[in-house]
Amino acid sequence: MIFNLSWKNFKGQFLNYFVYFVSMTFAVVVYYSFSAITYNRTLANRVGQEVHIDGAMNLGGILIVIMILGFMLSANHFFLLKRAKEIGLYHLIGMRKDKISFLFFVETLMLGAVSLITGIFLGIIFSKLFSMILAKAMFLQVESLFFVSIPSMIQTSLVFVFMLLVVSLRSSWLIYRYRLTNLMKPSEKNTVKPNKFPLMKGGLGIVGLILIITGYFLSYNVIQFATILTHTSLGLTGFFVAPLVIMFICMIGTYLFFNYTMYLFAFLFGKNKVNYYRNLNMLALGNTKLHIKRSGNMLSAVTIFIAIALGMIGGSASMYTLGMNSVNTTAPTDFIVAEDNFKAIEQIIEKEPDTKIDSIVKLNYKLTGSQFRLKIGQDEKGDTLGPVNLLALSNYQAFQKINPYLKNIKLKNKQDIVIIDSIQNILGGYIRYDSTLNLSEGIKLHVSAVRPDYLGQVLLRYSFPTVVVSDEQFNEINSGITYTLRAFNIQSKDEEALANKLSEAVKPNWSAPIYYKYQWVNNQLEGYTSKTSREPEKKNTQGYSEENEQEYSQLNYISRFVELRYERRVMGLFIYVAMFLGILALIITGSILMLQQFSEAEREKESYDLLKKIGIPKKQITKLVYQQNSIVFFPPMIIGVLHATFAIYVFSKFISSSGYWLAYLSCGMLILIYLAYYFLTSAIYSRIIHGRDN
Known part of the structure; x- marks a missing residue:
């Protein structure tokens, strides 16, 4: 049974x-x-x-x-x-x-x-x-x-x-x-009083709209907002807290919007007697209030879910672009190798059939001490003391011939410099350098520009910023140490096999340690950068302190193919997971709305039968059905897309990328998917209430 x-x-x-x-x-x-x-x-x-x-x-x-x-x-x-x-x-x-x-x-x-x-x-x-x-x-x-x-x-x-x-x-x-x-x-049947609306609920409706607008305003000015938070007790943490605060504001605003703001709009619309008594608007308005009352929590949850799903799909596409851009940053040429390892790698390449070095540039760096100031947002930081890599302009221009990602640099005066810093690849709009940079020999240089770093893996340069100086200035600086890198491209039929052989023969490791210690005394930079430690007795007796001698090592080589293969695999895996999860999330939210409307159709079938009995045309009733379903499908879709759009904008302000158009394209895809759900649900809804009349 x-x-x-x-x-x-x-x-x-x-x-x-x-x-x-x-x-x-x-x-x-x-x-x-x-x-x-x-x-x-x-x-x-x-x-x-x-x-x-x-x-x-x-x-x-x-x-x-x-x-x-x-x-x-x-x-x-x-x-x-x-x-x-x-x-x-x-x-x-x-x-x-x-x-x-x-x-x-x-x-x-x-x-x-x-x-x-x-x-x-x-x-x-x-x-x-x-x-x-x-x-x-x-x-x-x-x-x-x-x-x-x-x-x-x-x-x-x-x-x-x-x-x-x-x-x-x-x-x-x-x-x-x-x-x-x-x-x-x-x-x-949840009843509503058309002429009465509690003052507190009206206030919450206004607050909900204000919170969403505030969230969007803060998103558009996220850098300024993050700067304000860094001035509080949060400090630098405020920089990362800002997006979370905006997200929390939008979530609260979304809840209030669907539970109170939409009801407030319906109430105000009912005050317009001309529109209220036109066609079936009176009935549509009453049903709208009932839908909002019964489904406010669900609609707010669906909206947030839509925003998350769009973020997953759009963010995955953006992350792929970022991953590929990171390859151009760390490995702009096929290989960048420390001088000590170049001979071993060159011998392996020469033994490979149909493989040869296409072009090669010798990069001569000077590592010397410096003092400069950084501005994080609007917050002025103290002196930054430490080594910088000096690179002559002519050497930079030679590298530019085989490195397509380097931009033209012009130095008008001897003291002019351009800072190349990997921070600018991600936080270019948030961190800025002061106009003056001091070197160990009392040399004052003028910062004419700051550029993103496309000189290769920064670990090959001891993780310090690089400064492009005039050839004349480069030759006059004698403090610090010098080292050489070789950057070159290759012609090979099987790059993967070559990369695997090189990885087996020459393991990536840390080499050529350097030691430095600097102080700012009487407006002068004092200290040293050396290949040997000058405080070996303190190395194992004292803990870490910025006032002690610091030690850094250099990565020995980087391969573009290896980096590209790794990023493609990691980002491809990330896109795969995010894409299917995002699509599943959209299908689930659309299905939930569809099931709810089918339930509403069964619940309201008697009311629609009554309308038919009193002579309301079938087309008018069908139009009413589409209006009712639009209240359920369109607000979550529109608000969800707006949430995702501003979230992507916030992400773009923190991390620069040329692939964000793919994220906005995913928002357009959502609109098409939900329009399909809307029309399908409305058609089936009409069939349910009309029954055999169809």
Whole structure:
């Protein structure tokens, strides 16, 4: 009997369950594919030990479980509300609560089992496609990626059975918690008074709108806002706290907007009697207030979820651009090598067939002491003492011929310099240098410009800023130490094989340590930079202090191919996970809104039947349906897109990148997806209320 009832209920609720089934099946497909990739030894071996696929996929799997569990609980809540009368009828005919709970458990299990089996089946079929997408994103060449993973099937089944049990337990708890009188009475119609609106709720509505506008204003002026926070007790931490504060303000504003601001708008619209009594606006306005009252919390949660999903999709594309840009920063040419390792690398290259050095530049650096001031935001910092790398202008221009990322530099006077600092690659709009830089020999130089660092891995230059000076000035500076790097490109048919041989023969390591200590005394820089320690006796007896002698070492070489391969694999993996999680999040939020509207259609069917009986044309009723659904779909979509747009803008102010247009493109994709949900939901909603009239 229980199974017969379950089957009849399933057929009666087919439309709602179908939306639930599609979302669940897609989630199973994604989860299985993520799990299967962790067991794909061919793919894992091709990636190597430097990138941990299993860690990223397991994290993605956990996020999938969280998202789909939230969806299942929300959908189950809609189903219970919709079938309250049915549950009360079961009570009336003498069915015990445990039997009713078991009935719902069977239905949940049946639908879950069908979704699970279908999802695993489709996951097996499309596992090669998913793996190919990952391999393409990571620029991997793998011959065959199709295989059936038994451990993944078991893991997926256990995880989704666990979620089904959680949902079933919650259903049982709600059924046991409800009373028969509550279950039997008609679903409550939340009434609203059209001419009264509490002053406090109106104030909260205004506050919600103000908070969202404030969040957007702070986002647009995030650098100034972060600077203000650094002047508080937070100090430099305020620089990183600023985006979190803006996010918190927007989240609170979103909650107030959907619970109070939208209601305030509807109330004010009702004050306009001309529009209020036109067509079916009076009815539409009343229904809008009821929707806001019943669904404010859900709409605010969906909006925040949309913003997060867009951030995941758009942010992943932006991060890929940033990763590629970091390769151009650290390895602008095929190789940059310390002088001591150049001979060994050159010999390996000469032995390789069809491989030769295409161009080479010798970079001569002088490492000497300096004093300058940094301005972080609007906050003036004290003296910064430490070495800087000096590079002659002619040497810079020679490197520029083989390094396409270096910009032209002109020095008008002997004292003019251009600072090349890796900080400018990320925080160019936030950290600035003072106009004067002092060197050890009492030389004062004028900072004419500060440029991003595309001279190669900064660790090759002891992690210190580089200063481009005139040739005349470079030759006059004798303090500090000198060292040489070789930058060159190669012509090779198999760069990966060459990179692997070089990695085996010449291991990246730290070499050529230097020691320095500087003080600012009587407006003069005093101290030294040396290849040998002048305080060896203090090295092991004292803790770290800026006043003690400091030691730094140099990285011996960098390979563009190795860096490019690593960034492509890491960023490709990141994009893969973020893309599918973002798409799943959008599908879940759209499905939740769709299920809610289907529930509303069943609840309001009698009201629409009454409209038809009093002679309201069918087209007018259908138009009313589309208006009602627009209140549910459009505000979360618009506010969510605005949240994501300003979040991307904040990110762009902190980290410069040319790939943010991809992030904004993802916002356009969301609009298209939600428009599709809106029109599909409205069409089905109309079919439900019109019934056989269609």
